[in-house]
Every structure is written in C-alpha cells, then in structure tokens.
Amino acid sequence: MSSVTGLRELNAMLQSLPLKLEKNVLRQALRAGANVVKAEAQQQLASHGNVDTGILSKGLRVSTSVKRGTVTASVKAKGEHGYIAHWIEFTGAAAHVIAGKNNGALAFAGGVYRSINHPGFKPKAFMRPALDGKAQQALIAVGEAIRARLTKEGLNASGIEIAEE
Secondary structure, three states: OOOEEOHHHHHHHHOOHHHHHHHHHHHHHHHHHHHHHHHHHHHHHHHHHOOOOHHHHHHHEEEEEEEEEEEEEEEEOOOOOOHHHHHHHHHOOOOOEEEEEHOEEEEEEEEEEEEEEEEOOOOOOOOOHHHHHHHHHHHHHHHHHHHHHHHHOOOOOOOOEEEEE
C-alpha cells in the first residue's frame, strides 16, 4: 500500500491562515479530490454496462459544506435517475411487472403498453470501488489544490511536495 507525503507540511501552513480563508481553501481542495472520485464512479458505471442513456452518470454531483468548523465534500447521485443509484450500488432489483396506474397505459421506448416485464438486475457497485481505487489520487489532488491556492495567496508553498511513496 502506498502513502502520500507532504500533507503534514501543508496542514501546518493551513493553520497559519485566517479561519475564513482556511475554510475556502479546504472547500476548493476537497472539491478537487471529490472530482477525482466522481470521474472514477462515472467510469465504473460505464464499465459495468449500466450506462444506456448516461443520465445517472451525468447526474453525479460534487458538493461541499462547512458544519461546526468541519469541511466535507461528497459525491452524490442527483437528477432524473439519481434515485436508482442506491439499487445499482447495493440491492439490485428482482424481476417484476411494471403496470400503469389504474389500468392505464405506459409509454416506454416509443410504444404504449399496459404493463412491462422488468427482468431485474444484480447490484454492481460503482461508488465504493471508485473511492477505493482513487483514494490516493484524490488525496494528491487535495494536496496539490491546497498548495496551488496557498501560492496564489502569496505564501511560499513551492517547497512542499505531494506525491505517493
């Protein structure tokens, strides 16, 4: 297993910043790391054959927040097909019949039907493998973003190297 070096030095520099600037730097940096994981999750979806329309893949969003002094970033499935991400990741779906409400018609794939037989599917995780596979690269992206922002703010962070051991 590899490890990332140079993060201790970056943390020392962050501690010397005003609190508001520190939060902004961390939000930007964590967003950069989460974008690495998001890109890998999109790749995982495509490699599993779960991308018919690409709507779920395009609906993956990165968000950051600050609560009680703690800065966090997350990758979430949002949008039109965001609700199926949980099924793809964890549970899958058993074969079942989808019927129109009150014996009504369903419009599907250019046709109109009373019911549709859904074949079901097995779960194929994409978020957890994305995090597991790209954690080191995400940490490096966070460190590089912090270093770049500190340099932009006029602090000399050029001597700090962020790399895998």
